[in-house]
Amino acid sequence: MPEAPVAAPKAELRSWKAPIALGIFAVLFGLLVFFAPRAGETNFRLTSGAEAIQLADVSVPVFLTTLICFLLLALLAAASAYFVRAAARTPLWIVIVFVVVAVVGFLTWAAAGATIPVTGLLAGSLALAVPLIYGALGGVIGERAGVVNIAIEGQLLAGAFTAAVVSSLTQQPILGLFAAAFAGVLVAAVLAAFAIKYLVDQVIVGVVLNVLVIGLTGFLFSQVLQPNAALLNTPVRLDRVAIPLLSDIPILGPVLFRQTIIVYIMYFAVALVYIGMFHTRWGLRLRAVGEHPQAADTVGINVNSTRFWNVLLAGAVAGLGGTVFTIGNGIAFNKEMTAGAGFIALAAVIFGQWDPIKATLAALLFGFASNLQNTLSVIGSPVPSEFMLMVPYLVTIFVVAGVVGKSRAPAADGKPYIKG
Template identity: 55%
Template sequence: MKQSIKSPIIMTVVAALSIWIYLITPDAVTMIASTTATDLVALPEISVPTKLLGLVAAIVQLALAGYGWFMRNVKNGKLGRWAIVLFGLAFVIQVLVLLFAGKSMPITSLLQGSLALAVPLIFGSLAGVLSERVGVVNIAIDSQLLIGAFSSALIASLSDNLYLGLVAAIIGGALVSWVLAVFSVRYVVDQIIVGVVLNVLVVGLTNFLYSSLLTTDIQLFNAPPRFDKILIPVLGQIPVIGPVLFNQTLIVYLMYLAVIGVYVALFKTRWGLRVRAVGEYPKAADTVGIKVFRTRYISVIIGGALAGLGGSFFTLGQVGAFGKEMTNGAGYIALAALIFGRWNPIYAAMAALLFGFAQNLQYGLAIIGSPVPSEFLLMLPYALTVVAVAGLVGKVTGPAAAGKAYVKA
């Protein structure tokens, strides 16, 4: 299959941009610090000549852009995904070198903060995968995250029990997704409209309860305990990787299991085959005996439960209290990560990590006093999403029946 012309064009434009970035990169030295107190081996700081590293990154991008044209025009083939990933990695490294030129780059803390910001996004993207793979567009991810944050804070505060807070978050997210499924599947209401209404409804409801209930006695209603980090021996002491992945709270470890579990369930089980069949061609699935309505209900509700669990991370894993609209539109970012990840749980999680990294980068740059406006950094993941949809990672199309109500004949 011949490669689309979009990919080499976009790569050429970005490669040209990388040359300009190299030209404005100062001739300085960047210190990369990675050691934490729990590491088995203390790694020394690495001195990196920013100008040289920027040049190498620019050359790699130019070479890959040329390779893209070669594969299309000479080989009549398709550009490998490895080339696109390497191209993106080279560009990110070049931008980081420019931003931290002459400064110290705390790579471990940057990655830790990125993962923390990505946890709700990953849970939200999993909810979107389970919903849209079965044919229901889930615009209500933000409301499921928000109700999970509210429910976990309230119940954990009243019971002084973190695990009851988790259960409440799961139930809250499942209830919101159940409402979405009822109106979308049974009453054939437009799925986009239902999702938007649920988002507005849950924002209004949680704001009202926050003002009328939670603030009346903060210690009783809005002072939940928080999960402590659990250090996994040996794994958690590996430099860089250990502190980032294996010195986390219970919710983060549940997130790892959720990503693996959803992937296996969707692509390695009979149930997952039925889910994907319903999301692609529900009429054919119904013909062979698959219960379309029940399959959609179950998948959407499971997704909402996961989103509710992700919402609990705001209160039980980070802040330690509920605040008005504290998700700050995370559900919509999760939806973008879902599209970027091609409705695949693993790719969606990786896209969510990219969003989390871009969000956390602004805090790191603020600490070192970088003159780069933080607003530009917030634009980066959205710009990458637009580039991906434009064709850099190939044609992005969701399940064929997503957003289409099924009426049984």
């Protein structure tokens, strides 16, 4: 009896987006080096003067450094192509090293003859990245459960508004944190009810919620907060807490360990979400209802209930991120003050391939790109300010459309589950 033919193994699809994108940016950087060369030296100030250990400034020749960076970028782009050809994917470390080299090279070119305060640049980048990280964590939780959370922008804005009002009324910023999380839960509850129970398209519900929250907070700001600003819109700023010893570490100490409680909660949130998602029963159930809800249902998991409660959790996390805009910086609430941060956080979710650690790294990259314009403006860089304003959005397009490569969302993401 002849043997049945053995099916040939399915070849893994290769995505050449990453090497092509890296190659294009290497060429663009090369054009900058050779057709707009700059002379002199760039000085990198590594310590701010408040650290226990002081490091000497580092000065580098502009043309030689940018030339070396260009060659490294070309090699990394070639390495990306090699790995895609051999293993069908670009390792994450190549992308990270490429970004670091590109940033060092661009800073060296843009700040020729000036001094870059490295600690200030990194601290400002982290400050801008914190709400993006909270939003990205909320997005990862929601989408891992199978619900597309377009409403991150609305959750951030609701958290910022509620934190400002509650902190102003009570003079207790900690109460503002709880109120912001509750506001995020309310917005998420509407999303969950319409998307899970009434099977409305999740993207449409998210967009409508964003518009609703923007309109509602804008109306309340104009009609209630502005006439009563002293009572309702003078949020108390959270104090910065320096962690002994750790805060004295050069460069990273002032950046990571002289922060407000919002930032410290963020550190724990990233770790807890990662550990919980991949090493606990909660995470297994969460990923099951997002990948294969029918299989999860057959083993006794209530799919819609699991999705509902996890969407609420995602809303609470995103709502906490909104506090950065008000009590985190001691700034009064203003209309649309989140300025699209929720959509950047959503891009970080995609760039991070629905992984909390990778999404956090992506949010840090976006925060750095946003803060770069401030630093270069202060040191008097010749780079046009209009171009620098575009940088965060160019980076978003770059990483989502190019660097991500082959990226797959949870299989049931955005698909309502109907039992039976």
